[in-house]
């Protein structure tokens with residue numbers, strides 16, 4: 141059996157594995173993986189159980205979730221769980237979303253000469269820590285000196301002190317590291333890395349929105365406003381040198397005032413940790429400032445139950461006829477109905493099913509115009525009949541895709 145040792149403070153998980161491989165006289169991380177988890181063919185590709193951390197955490201009786209929070213880069217890389225809310229925990233990222241615990245940043249590893257000396261003085265050895273691996277952070281946050289970088293495939297099997305002592309490293313430039321925005325970026329990046337769970341999307345978004353409103357930053361990416369956007373604001377907050385190295389697209393020739401990574405950061409799947417840290421560093425003084433703003437913003441209770449809704453909205457939800465009016469007004473889009481009635485999308489989806497109405501997409505759907513036009517002139521009896529027929533269809537064939545639902549509904553209405 142492989143001898144396993146405890147991880148050191150803030151030790152990078154892969155480096156912890158590397159240290160264990162070295163102590164067991166194994167020639168590499170691959171060999172350790174093979175020895176502890178068996179040959180690769182027995183596992184699904186990128187399955188969580190093929191990742192080393194799981195075995196090590198289990199052997200050491202550390203909760204895998206805690207191991208990931210304290211020894212992987214996930215808390216930084218996937219700090220924001222996105223509008224599709226992929227949850228606040230780290231384990232499901234691996235299990236469900238097939239994220240690698242560490243590899244995206246491991247083309248090289250970095251360390252700080254002063255930290256190495258301190259580690260050696262205190263513990264008798266040096267080790268690779270996570271804080272030195274943060275993208276966009278080029279100096280040691282404690283000692284404010286440029287990090288040393290090792291590009292050696294066996295780097296993780298040895299201590300950073302070994303590479304320092306043998307001059308087997310390069311020192312990268314640290315552009316504008318003492319610029320105020322860059323310093324704030326450092327603070328936010330290490331704050332994100334230290335989070336025991338991922339940021340809640342609603343709280344974060346509301347806070348960003350309020351802050352952007354106060355600073356007159358246009359956040360609506362659908363409107364063609366070129367002189368104001370979040371990315372323009374971020375670009376003006378960061379020094380050119382730093383952007384050239386870490387986010388060149390903002391100063392590239394093709395940049396026209398919109399950049400999808402930043403301007404659509406709070407849509408769909410959400411942004412990378414680096415983008416989140418860049419936005420936060422541009423808008424807020426410090427993590428403490430951000431947290432105070434989060435607390436200040438109005439508490440928004442989840443409105444899963446229609447009982448908590450204002451009476452008008454409640455009435456519009458309760459009557460099929462009234463609901464259809466809102467449906468027409470919102471072009472059949474669930475999220476727009478939800479916005480009009482000030483309730484959550486889920487409530488709307490339940491009503492759509494209940495009334496036998498197909499949800500429509502934002503993009504131009506076939507038959508939409510005809511359906512909406514016919515609904516306008518419909519009698520309550522017709523609405524009920526169509527709704528029942530649609531439900532009967534769903535019951536028999538399942539919900540299927542939205543385009544198909546629309547054509548079936550259109551034929552029920554007799555418009556095609």
Ligand SMILES: [Zn+2]
Pocket residue numbers: 252253254255256280281282283284
């Ligand atoms: Zn240091």
